Amino acid sequence: MSQITLRNVTKKYYTVDEETIAIKNVNLDIEAGEMIAIMGPSGSGKTTLLNIIGCLDNHCLEGSKLLNTKQGSYMLNGREVRSLSKDELAAIRNKTIGFVFQQFALIEGYTIMENLEIPLIYSNLHDKKHKRSIKEIRTIILEILDKLNIKNHANKYPSQLSGGQQQRVAIARALITNPDILIADEPTGALDQKTGEEVIRMLKQVNEEGKTVIIVTHDEKIAAHCKRRIDILDGEVVSDRCYALNSSSET
Numbered sequence: 046m047s048q049i050t051l052r053n054v055t056k057k058y059y060t061v062d063e064e065t066i067a068i069k070n071v072n073l074d075i076e077a078g079e080m081i082a083i084m085g086p087s088g089s090g091k092t093t094l095l096n097i098i099g100c101l102d103n104h105c106l107e108g109s110k111l112l113n114t115k116q117g118s119y120m121l122n123g124r125e126v127r128s129l130s131k132d133e134l135a136a137i138r139n140k141t142i143g144f145v146f147q148q149f150a151l152i153e154g155y156t157i158m159e160n161l162e163i164p165l166i167y168s169n170l171h172d173k174k175h176k177r178s179i180k181e182i183r184t185i186i187l188e189i190l191d192k193l194n195i196k197n198h199a200n201k202y203p204s205q206l207s208g209g210q211q212q213r214v215a216i217a218r219a220l221i222t223n224p225d226i227l228i229a230d231e232p233t234g235a236l237d238q239k240t241g242e243e244v245i246r247m248l249k250q251v252n253e254e255g256k257t258v259i260i261v262t263h264d265e266k267i268a269a270h271c272k273r274r275i276d277i278l279d280g281e282v283v284s285d286r287c288y289a290l291n292s293s294s295e296t
């Protein structure tokens with residue numbers, strides 16, 4: 046059984062006067078531990094696909110004029126996502142999948158420590174058996190900040206950090222609940238080349254520790270770090286290939 050299986054997934058967006066087929070009949074099997082780049086031109090459907098995989102997809106707003114629909118099957122760890130309740134989906138977004146975004150999405154009024162506390166406190170609410178004290182939560186956070194080399198910034202605010210440091214915090218936040226899957230939408234898009242390379246090496250390390258990493262990117266150099274590359278054009282998968290990694294992307 047694959048970790049992620051999409052069968053004939055089609056996603057349409059409706060606005061008052063227009064229907065957009067953002068994803069057309071997509072079939073994908075993703076195994077646990079893969080590192081994948083999703084590529085394609087602007088508007089080709091990459092973010093839509095990532096949102097579906099990440100269960101962030103807002104589908105079937107019945108009764109609304111702006112109706113978004115998704116067809117097909119998405120099985121995550123053997124379970125049909127469509128059949129999951131809102132609470133089950135929220136738990137998946139908290140514990141099974143971690144998210145990294147281009148603009149970091151840190152909460153500005155909160156320190157780095159507080160930004161990382163939020164998913165763990167939320168996770169406490171959903172996991173009555175393994176509740177953690179605030180002391181335990183802070184220990185976990187300091188460990189992960191230390192691992193990503195940003196421990197000494199724990200009490201600063203996001204705006205006091207560089208873009209690369211903020212993205213490291215965002216990666217720490219995505220990993221803090223120890224998810225199996227990390228998905229990243231243009232994680233290096235707001236960074237210079239060198240900092241982007243550092244971030245991709247960090248994602249590679251996360252993958253080497255066993256997590257599935259799925260990255261949307263426009264950048265060929267970033268994609269070159271991924272063994273598997275999926276190209277999308279007008280909502281369709283036009284190429285899905287595995288590559289041998291060259292020595293410069295192996296470092």
Ligand SMILES: Nc1ncnc2c1ncn2[C@@H]1O[C@H](COP(=O)(O)OP(=O)(O)OP(=O)(O)O)[C@@H](O)[C@H]1O
Nearest residue numbers: 058059065067085086087088089090091092093094
């Ligand atoms: N909420 C929405 N309502 C209506 N149309 C949408 C919505 N979100 C995306 N679309 C349309 O769906 C198509 C796919 O968009 P998507 O954002 O997935 O593409 P993308 O490949 O990620 O683009 P980019 O690289 O520019 O971020 C586009 O034509 C876009 O205009």
